[in-house]
Amino acid sequence: MSGTRPPAWRREFEPKLWTVLRGGYGWGDLRADAVAGLTVAIVALPLAMALAIASGTTPDKGLHTAIVAGFLISALGGSKVQIGGPTAAFIPVVFVVIERFGYGGLILCTLLAGLMLIAAGLLRLGALMRYMPQPVITGFTAGIAVSIFSSQVKDALGLRMGDVPAGFVERWTAYAQHLGTTQPTAVALTVIGLAVIIALRRWRPRWPGFLFALLTCTVVALALALPAETVGTRFGALPSSLPTFAIPHIPFERTFELLPSAFTIAFLAGVESLLSAVVADGMTGGRHRSNGELVAQGVANVGSALFGGLPATGALARTATNIRAGARSPVSGILHAAFLLVFMLALSPLMSYVPLAALAAVLLVVAWNMSEVQQFRHTLSAPWGDRVVLLLTFAITVLVDLTLAIQAGVVAAAFVFMHRMAQSVEVSADTPEDEDEHQRELLPPGVEAFRISGPLFFGASNRIDALLDRLPEKPRVFILRMRLVPIIDASGVHALENLAVRCRRQGTALVISGLQAQPRRILADMGFEGHAGDVRFADDYAQAIIVARALSGTAAGPPADAGS
The missing domain is CATH 3.30.750.24 (STAS domain)
Incomplete structure (x- = not known):
């Protein structure tokens, strides 16, 4: 193979997989990546299902996203050990899009977001993501965490009610009206799931706590014949077949209505993937290619949409798990997608018995981790301008709309910055x-x-x-x-x-x-x-x-x- 380096513009977009393979890849590397890929797949399996259900769709959509998008992000991305798939940050916006425009609207929204990400990468906008004010990110992330928490109250308590409203105030009003229908069985399973996750994190942090929580709750529910709502009773049997290239009806006539949501998805995917890549660089000593990573994220979202999946991005927790498990190259991410596919084909009949309360427990922990309470408190001790930006972004994220929250937060941060600069003159x-x-x-x-x-x-x-x-x-x-x-x-x-x-x-x-x-x-x-x-x-x-x-x-x- 020629030792001539590709030109600088091409290196900027060259997938890290190609760089690794060109530099030499042996059996020792493959063994390490296989172990890491299997470890991450075990962690991603319950998360993919839980995130899909919380987003208002079926668990198989989450698995398809983790498989298709996870493969493409690792194969084409600019980060050496990035793991991609559905993440909790998308839950509020995906839930609202499905409620208002149907699943076809979400497919169009994801396609548009993917094209936006590809354009952002080709225009070399990856570096601009670094200028996002920290109070905006903290307030936005904490707001999403609160939204995720509130979306899981129904399943955590087993409330007998219809569809959960999208609005925060309307949602809690509906919960209050149906609080009398709380099911002790669901509450008990939620508590068991939380206890297993918390206990393993304290005493066995390397064990896949989410998977053990699902297994424990499922075994308890089956052994005691508890009347708990499960994945199968709500969604029916999960498909045990390969993801198929199938596009539902797409409302192209509503493209302009979906553009704000598509922008929000693209923004979330870009920020979260580059943040995850930066953290991965700190853990491995590597250096990611931000613009190439954005292009890969865009391609992955287009691919996920074409297979009926959800929006995807780099997942920080799964990427960190991949690194700690000994990953050496993007091959671990590709194998993670392959292992997930095997799990789905072989275990789909068993997944139908998983109690929804157990999945709610998983997402409650995810929401807590995402809230970054210490960072939120720390920012509240910052100068008054940063506090205003933080609380404004948080409040709009929870009570109004994610897209508006981003816009308002950035504008408020810009005015605070201009005021400070003017005062410095x-x-x-x-x-x-x-x-x-x-x-x-x-x-x-x-x-x-x-x-x-x-x-x-x-x-x-x-x-x-x-x-x-x-x-x-x-x-x-x-x-x-x-x-x-x-x-x-x-x-x-x-x-x-x-x-x-x-x-x-x-x-x-x-x-x-x-x-x-x-x-x-x-x-x-x-x-x-x-x-x-x-x-x-x-x-x-x-x-x-x-x-x-x-x-x-x-x-x-x-x-x-x-x-x-």
Whole structure:
């Protein structure tokens, strides 16, 4: 095989599987990946079923998603040990889409999300995911956790009621109305399932707690002939056949209505998969390819939809399990999908006996893990702006809509950031402490100087407008010191133009000193001198004083060794 490396643009999208195989892959690697793949498949089996049921569909849809999308994410992804499949983050949005548009609407929504992810990867937007504010992510994740918890109350308590409403308030109102129908058997099985998971996490953390919880609850229910609702009694027998390429009726006429939900799914898939890849890099010392990972996630979601599956993304918990089990390459993820397929074909008759209360116990634990209570509390101790963003995102996620929560959270975070940046900008007649405290004494009569510190952008540009109003008398020369201005935007340029116009109208000469590279370039590109008129520029403060003396007609003294 040729040792020539592919070009940089191709390496950015080259699947890690190809890189690993090209570098050499032996039987020892295959054995390690097989053990890891089997371990993850055992963990993923109960989760895939539980997540599908919580999303408002049948458990086989979750298994098909884990098989098809899990295979594609590992085969094409930019992370070496990423495990993909359905995750809890999708539950609220998938539940609402199915309720409003039917399962065909979800298929279209997943297809659109997949295409969005492919486009995001090809446009190299993977790096932009790093700029998502942490309070938005924490509030959004905690809100989803609360939504998942509330969706499991019916099965955890065995309430005799119809379909669970999608709205948070309506859902809890319905629960309160049917609280008298609570089934002690369901409550007991839920408690048993929780106890098994918690006990194993404490004393046997390497054991698959979710699977043991399902097995224990199923054995107890069968041995005692408990009247518990099971997967089989609600959904019938699970299919014991390969996933088939079958597309239900897709309401293409409602594409525009589904775009917000599709964006939410794409956003969740992108953020969660890249977050999982970053954590995996920290555990393995590797480095993922973010844009290639986004393309793989997009292809996986399109593939899942074409086989009637659910949205998929990188699963952090399963990826961590894969790493701890000794995975060495994406082959472990491919084998995880193969083992899941074997389990589904061989064990589907037995899965029908699993109590729904046991699956509810699994998802209650998932919701608790997802809530990140400590991180939520930690963020509440942050500055007031971060607290507002956190609580706003959390409240809208729980009470209104996930898409709106993302939009509102990001917008609120942007306003908080702009306010902080504007507050950091200083406009002062005083000199910095590290400069000669007698610099202002060097100013000739009739000359004033002000210093700007910080980025001159639209959030702070209004500070320039009031500069001349702060002076008791109109100066003959006004020096604006800009050495500490690293960047300027169009609003800042406009504010400088207005200042220059006011100076010209009142007969004041304007001198700007110490321009850095970016402000100098932006002013030139936007034709500042042409719009502002007669403005002088000085390289530093000392030169600005010399120019001011010449303009004011003051006799020149010894030049000062001053900063700009």
